[in-house]
Amino acid sequence: MKCKEFEKLVLDYIEGELDKKKEEEFVNHMEECENCKKLFKDFKYILEMSRKIETPPLPEDFSIKIPEERKRRKIIIPKVALAIACLFFILLPVISSFIHVPKKNFKDVIFSDSEILEMVNCMSKKEIDYFFDTLLTE
Amino acid sequence: MNKREKFETFYREYANKLYSVAIRMVKNHEDALDIVQECFLRAYEKWENFRGDAKVLTYLYRITMNLSYDLLKKKNRESDLELKEGMVKGSDIIDSEKKIRDDRVLEKIDEEIDKLTEKQKAIFILKTYEQLSYKEIAKILNSKIGTIKATYFQILQKIRKNLKEQGVIRDEV
Numbered sequence: 001m002k003c004k005e006f007e008k009l010v011l012d013y014i015e016g017e018l019d020k021k022k023e024e025e026f027v028n029h030m031e032e033c034e035n036c037k038k039l040f041k042d043f044k045y046i047l048e049m050s051r052k053i054e055t056p057p058l059p060e061d062f063s064i065k066i067p068e069e070r071k072r073r074k075i076i077i078p079k080v081a082l083a084i085a086c087l088f089f090i091l092l093p094v095i096s097s098f099i100h101v102p103k104k105n106f107k108d109v110i111f112s113d114s115e116i117l118e119m120v121n122c123m124s125k126k127e128i129d130y131f132f133d134t135l136l137t138e
Numbered sequence: 139m140n141k142r143e144k145f146e147t148f149y150r151e152y153a154n155k156l157y158s159v160a161i162r163m164v165k166n167h168e169d170a171l172d173i174v175q176e177c178f179l180r181a182y183e184k185w186e187n188f189r190g191d192a193k194v195l196t197y198l199y200r201i202t203m204n205l206s207y208d209l210l211k212k213k214n215r216e217s218d219l220e221l222k223e224g225m226v227k228g229s230d231i232i233d234s235e236k237k238i239r240d241d242r243v244l245e246k247i248d249e250e251i252d253k254l255t256e257k258q259k260a261i262f263i264l265k266t267y268e269q270l271s272y273k274e275i276a277k278i279l280n281s282k283i284g285t286i287k288a289t290y291f292q293i294l295q296k297i298r299k300n301l302k303e304q305g306v307i308r309d310e311v
Contacts, residue, residue: 011291042298042307049243050251050266058157062171064149064178 001029006036014044145182152195153178155268156202162263163206164213165252173209177201199264199278207256246306250297258293265290 006029012018013026030037088095120128156177160170177198181188188194251262257279264275265286272290276283301307 007291011287011294039298042301043294045307046247046294046297046301047266049240049247050262052240053244053248053251055158055161056167058154058174059171062153062157062174064153064175064182 001025003029003033003036006030006033007039010036010040010043013040014047141185145178145185148181148194149178152198156198159199159263159268160202160206162251162267163203163256163259164209169209173202173205176205196274196277199268199270200280203260203279206260210256243301243306246301246304247297250300253300254293254296258289261286261289262293 006026009018009022009026013023018026030040153174157170157174160173161167164170164173180201181194181198184197185194188197251259254262260279261275264270264278265272270278272283272286275281275286279286298307
């Protein structure tokens with residue numbers, strides 16, 4: 001076995017994952033090569049010492065508060081929004097029939113020339129047409 | 139057993155494990171608790187998607203790591219020194235002289251672990267403390283088995299080199 005292969009296998013050896021044949025080759029190399037033996041010893045030592053680094057336990061009074069609301073809120077809000085939106089579009093024709101936009105009625109009003117000019121200046125083409133149609137018909 | 143009961147059983151089994159991983163990553167008690175809380179909440183919401191415990195655990199580890207990465211980035215790797223000191227005390231060393239020496243080594247190793255990048259730290263923690271397989275770690279970190287294995291070797295080489303330079307481990311066999 002070469003040192004490169006030893007390096008490749010050293011972690012598997014530490015974890016006891018080498019098959020019998022490989023393990024034998026590995027151990028033989030380690031007995032012959034001081035550098036590889038040191039590498040193995042150091043890795044083993046670092047890992048053993050690392051595992052001694054303790055962490056405090058999770059506090060006993062700590063518990064997960066499962067907020068059903070959190071789940072519901074996430075799902076229900078979009079559903080409600082969707083339902084409202086659908087309802088709005090379904091009822092749109094009905095709603096629009098209730099919303100009465102009064103049209104200007106010029107029947108009983110007499111305007112001066114300057115007033116007419118002022119009004120015409122503020123109107124869209126459609127409104128101008130409607131305005132003059134009304135005047136003409138009346 | 140209903141969903142909630144099943145989840146609570148699962149929580150009792152794994153909360154401590156996740157807290158241990160989180161605290162090793164972020165080195166702060168409160169942050170680690172927040173991470174555990176968030177992890178389990180996310181798992182609860184996706185509970186129906188999991189068929190077995192192993193899948194949930196992989197998911198929980200992944201969330202723990204992701205939340206830890208985010209937090210570490212946010213905090214620019216500031217560590218809680220007070221807790222760090224509390225973490226390096228081994229308990230099973232009886233001989234006092236050996237204990238002092240070992241404590242120094244533990245402290246140095248802990249410092250070296252702290253110097254690792256977030257991903258290296260995650261690999262080191264999952265392999266060394268959680269003793270997961272390379273395959274499991276690759277799944278959690280969304281990486282390749284070969285990459286995880288090679289990185290773990292590099293981490294140990296790096297720690298070894300730095301400990302040698304500091305005289306914590308000696309050159310002779």
